[in-house]
Amino acid sequence: MTDPDTLDDLDLLALADGRLDDDPARKADVEAAVARCPGAAARLADYRAQTAALRAAYAGKLAEPVPERLQAVVRDMDRPRSRPVMRRAAAGIVAVAAGVGGWFLGQEGGDSSRQALLDESYRQFVLRGSDPAASTTGTARQVVAPGLDWGAEDVAIRLSAPDLSSEGFALVEKRALREGDDQIVALDYAAEDGTGFSLFIAPRWENRPGPIVDEERDGVTLAYWHDGPLASSIATRLPQEQARRLAERVRKAMQDETTAPPAAIEPDFRPLDTPPAGVLADTLGDTGARGTAESLGDSGARGAGSMEAAPLPAVAPE
């Protein structure tokens, strides 16, 4: 039993703040003491009124929309220092190369594979109109990717669409295109001022990076480069100098985004006498460049076995 004379502020405060709710015996004790002491009852009432008034006064703050500058701090938290590998691994796109014969075969294929991608980029860019922003006003524009035949020789490379918001461009559409047996992923970006560009990405088989090469065709600037397991090009109607700078930024963003193939479809390269385990796409280039088409074909067939165990969505615009 608490004596009213020894009832102190803290007991009253604890009662007013609901701190005694977990201790019914103590709560009843304090309440009984308060009941016998008018002064304590008045203080308790004051404390309760304070708490109610404070909560009411500050309640509006919770419902207020969070200012943009605060949202931006959290939204951009991983932007300045991006990790090169496995960042946002789950999002994004899977580029698939089907059939060993159609791969861009590194050194020996050099100029011709570059030319092939540039030609295809130009063709696709002109085909679909050069203004991605305008063409996506209707949602029906989304091209449905053809279902992929998960044949024996597919290898997938997973990447996230590069974030180019720092350049003022937002991704407006992802498409999967096919050129022969190869798959090209096309990403359309648009800026608020109506300018835009398309980024084309194709798998390739060489680890050696190459410089950005640009050219102009009928008012369309094309820029090509390759990095790790991907060959890329952009097509845009922006001036050539601007396009080149853009290509550099895109390339940088992609270096930050590209991930290794998911473990489930990591190809098994045992026929090439290389360590079978822990080999990721980024480290496969040397092996691939040395191998002949025949031996790669063999290894591709083995890789397919593990793919069936964990099929991925074929092409992943979305």
Added chain:
Amino acid sequence: MQETKWLIAREIPRLRRYALALTRDPAAADDLVQDTLERAIRKRHLWKRHGSLRGWLYRMLYNVFLNQTPRRQRRAREIDLDDAPEPVAPESPEAGLLQRDIVTAMQALPAEQRAAIALTAVEGLSYDEAAAALDIPVGTLRSRLSRGRERLRETFDTSEPPVRQVK
């Protein structure tokens, strides 16, 4: 990564409310929240050791508040006329006659007492959690609470309904 983002973003409204109780000024409060978020994001690999994210953020915000440079605090007091909050219209003619409301009374308290009251009465933390968020023993928290609440009794007229909401 996305999950951490979401967890932190979810706490922003509460951080703004706590910051407002500490700084007394909405613009300064958001400055304080921004500094806190930036710091929290830099140090996000540490928070799991500290139990709840919310408690960790409250604690960080208070530390940032205490460490604010005099320049920033001065800036906080110099409110641009355009940014100054509009005077809040009293809800009734009688309410306008009140000299003090609870917010004015709070703002007259020392910061350490304001923080203790804000965390327990407004943010709803337990005494143990509030003590941890202020990095003080729970006994110290109790005495700050006791002194602050007693002072509020002297300055806040509980016979009248609350006059306004803080914007």
